[in-house]
Amino acid sequence: MPELPDVEGFRRVAERATGRTVYEVEVRDAQVLRGVSESEFRAAMRGTRLGTPWRHGKWLALPTGERFPQLLLHFGMTGRLLWCDPGDELHAHDRVLLRCDGGDLRYRDMRKLTGLHLARERADVDALLGDLGPDALAASAADYRRRITRTRRGVKSALMDQAVLAGLGNLTVDEVLWQSHIHPARGTRELSSDDLSRLSRRAHAVLRQSAKVAHVPDRPSWLTGHRDEPDPHCPRCTTALTRSTTAGRTTYHCPHCQPL
Numbered sequence: 001m002p003e004l005p006d007v008e009g010f011r012r013v014a015e016r017a018t019g020r021t022v023y024e025v026e027v028r029d030a031q032v033l034r035g036v037s038e039s040e041f042r043a044a045m046r047g048t049r050l051g052t053p054w055r056h057g058k059w060l061a062l063p064t065g066e067r068f069p070q071l072l073l074h075f076g077m078t079g080r081l082l083w084c085d086p087g088d089e090l091h092a093h094d095r096v097l098l099r100c101d102g103g104d105l106r107y108r109d110m111r112k113l114t115g116l117h118l119a120r121e122r123a124d125v126d127a128l129l130g131d132l133g134p135d136a137l138a139a140s141a142a143d144y145r146r147r148i149t150r151t152r153r154g155v156k157s158a159l160m161d162q163a164v165l166a167g168l169g170n171l172t173v174d175e176v177l178w179q180s181h182i183h184p185a186r187g188t189r190e191l192s193s194d195d196l197s198r199l200s201r202r203a204h205a206v207l208r209q210s211a212k213v214a215h216v217p218d219r220p221s222w223l224t225g226h227r228d229e230p231d232p233h234c235p236r237c238t239t240a241l242t243r244s245t246t247a248g249r250t251t252y253h254c255p256h257c258q259p260l
Contacts, residue, residue: 002075004136004167004207007058009214010081014053014062020100021049029095032115044069044118056135057166069120072128076113082106132166137207139165144200148188156184171216171224174252176203178223183260184251227252
């Protein structure tokens with residue numbers, strides 16, 4: 001599933017279209033359009049000049065004209081954004097193409113769980129993003145401390161909640177907690193001041209390093225580099241990793257490095 005680092009990569013892809021004019025809109029599958037008809041979407045986007053894209057959490061926004069309308073994209077489980085040269089072969093899962101001078105901006109998605117929203121004014125943006133917490137990469141250490149401890153639950157559950165901090169996903173949270181030596185089930189109210197400081201530092205470090213490569217990297221020194229092995233072990237202490245699944249979400253942690 002695309003998380004904040006992946007969407008930051010999509011933002012950089014979208015930057016290639018900044019300043020370009022959309023001369024044609026091809027909707028190959030209208031199921032990915034949310035709250036707007038195909039004809040309305042085509043009319044709103046055709047002929048617009050794309051502005052500088054911005055990201056909040058797992059959402060990506062493409063302004064047009066001065067500011068509006070804005071195209072808001074969410075990538076669900078399998079969505080991607082690609083810049084393709086003119087004449088590049090279509091992919092079976094290319095759902096919407098913005099044909100610009102010099103290339104196509106393509107929304108590609110196999111499962112179509114989310115998609116594209118059209119915001120015609122600021123109120124539309126607020127309706128979609130207003131319930132999100134601060135962006136996890138931009139949030140300060142004070143934001144982490146305040147927002148994590150105002151809820152009473154397991155720390156992984158809190159970090160996965162987009163209303164607490166926007167952008168964190170399963171891979172990122174497992175990596176951050178492992179690097180912070182914090183058990184995923186530790187209660188948020190049980191975290192010490194040192195725990196919270198360490199957590200915010202590691203979160204920022206993991207997100208910065210992951211954003212550079214547009215995904216959470218499978219480095220040998222990171223938990224992510226071992227979680228998919230047949231017999232996963234902690235890269236720090238070689239203890240066998242504990243694996244658990246709740247509500248379809250798989251969690252890995254080290255029982256030695258992350259005691260409950």
